[in-house]
Amino acid sequence: HLFFTFKTGFIQRKLPQAIKLSLSSDPEGKGDISHFGALATALAATIGTGSIVGVATAILAGGPGAVFWMWITGVFGIATKYAEVYAAVKYRVRDHNGAMLGGAMYIWERAFRRNAEGKRDPSPGGHTPWWAKLGAVAFAAFAAIAAIGTGSAVQASAMSGIITSNVDVPAWVVGVVIVVLVSVVIFGGVQSISKVCERLVPIMAVAYAGGCLVILAFNWALIGDALGLILECAFT
Template structure:
């Protein structure tokens, strides 16, 4: 296991080198410009997320697709991921996470747009879409679609499954002394009960769970920020200063410069909001919508809520707590976040535990759908039930694997998903621009109501 861990760590370090950071962040900036700073339409996207698209074709509502996507993104990345980023990259990593969210909104919009535009209807009458179909139908590069599907099906076991159950098991053991395998068994049982019903059951659970868990966690963050209000100014200064410092030195952090801050900030930012990874567009393709722009606008709000709001609040909580309590241990991201919430007497640990439990569980549910659709693209509908069974078992396995190894595997698989997805959004950027201009400035009730044509079953159609 130790030798395997070193190999994975080496691969992870290479994949997340400067070249990928430049590619990912550069794509965010490029698409921001190409879409005419689509972030300005954020308010419209929020309005659309609670507006029914009458007559739209799809499996779930736009709001249901959004909450399912949020369920998979608002997870341990918002809690443990932020703490890990600060522990490994210094306070400056928080700013890089935030910038990844701000500019990543354009990428989330773009990848969701092409996911809906090129989606298909299966023989079972359900929608199937994502980067794999954009690559196959939009670029005529099926081999890249296959690669993306393979990476998605495998990445789900890491970012969406093992990492989540591991983080929950570790926190429960740390705070309540409950054996990790017991937490794993409980999570495995609940996961199986939900995902066996497919996307409609997953969506119903997420529509109810996501708003509640987000509000409770946000209240906890606000309480801590009020307690540490005297340190907020210093926290902001440290976050901004160490994001670009040649060598950051603060508290227990020594020797982490701008590259470490950028690497771990962008990597954890991606882990949190998944902009550029092509995961959330898979569920966006299942939404009931008449045209791709409407759902793309709705989908991009997920990055705003997840990273621009929730991750920033967590980052301020962690850094301000570290300034207020210099003795806090920086060696473990989970311990760092746990110590920060421990500032709230009695309720702090309960809020963090509830937040992590619900965030992680919702992420497990959302990613089960992503991985399942990747597998279905490769092998057809016959793989769905076996995949759900294996995915459920991995919940238990992930709870017992060493945390560092789990994160490295997840990071590596995330990077591999990015590559074909970035190819899709960059080479189809002209299509994205044309679709955006087609609806730009039109009132949401006056958009084209012509249903999007679908291929009934792509696998039986001429390629």
């Protein structure tokens, strides 16, 4: 985080501009989805187990001080995320249908290509070292495992637990419904995923932020003590 922060000249300063661009539209953009669609798709994977269960687990394991370090990590992590997205856009490619393909697999495969003279050459004519190909395959494999585990199983289990504890419905029925709905969205391609996220994520974000504000409102007298405890425990 610190390396990319200094390397980008504290890119965190550009956060207001980034938010403005994410909420704007560009009809002449080269991507397959809109700026807001990309933002919504990214947030869809963040608002959930990571922002709720993950934070609660960190506090349970590390105490109130963990909140302070999550704040710090979040601020400096902006630079790392910027570098990740920049590389993904720079090394993305189009498939035979004209759809955009990108991600760490393509960064591994294209960023280390060399031409006959040994100079970096991300074009199709360049040569990719075996270790870069291995890195691309390994990342894709581990990403698939993570998507099935923390990306899908954990969230599906949490959803199933909430529904079955309040409604007399077998867990397997909930699982089948989730599989069908997710399959319809995924097999529709990246544009289908983007459109669904554009509609659902704002509702999720408002509900999440609203819930947090309600909790703070009901416990406003304890906010000062909580902040003091967070700072005190952060360095002990």
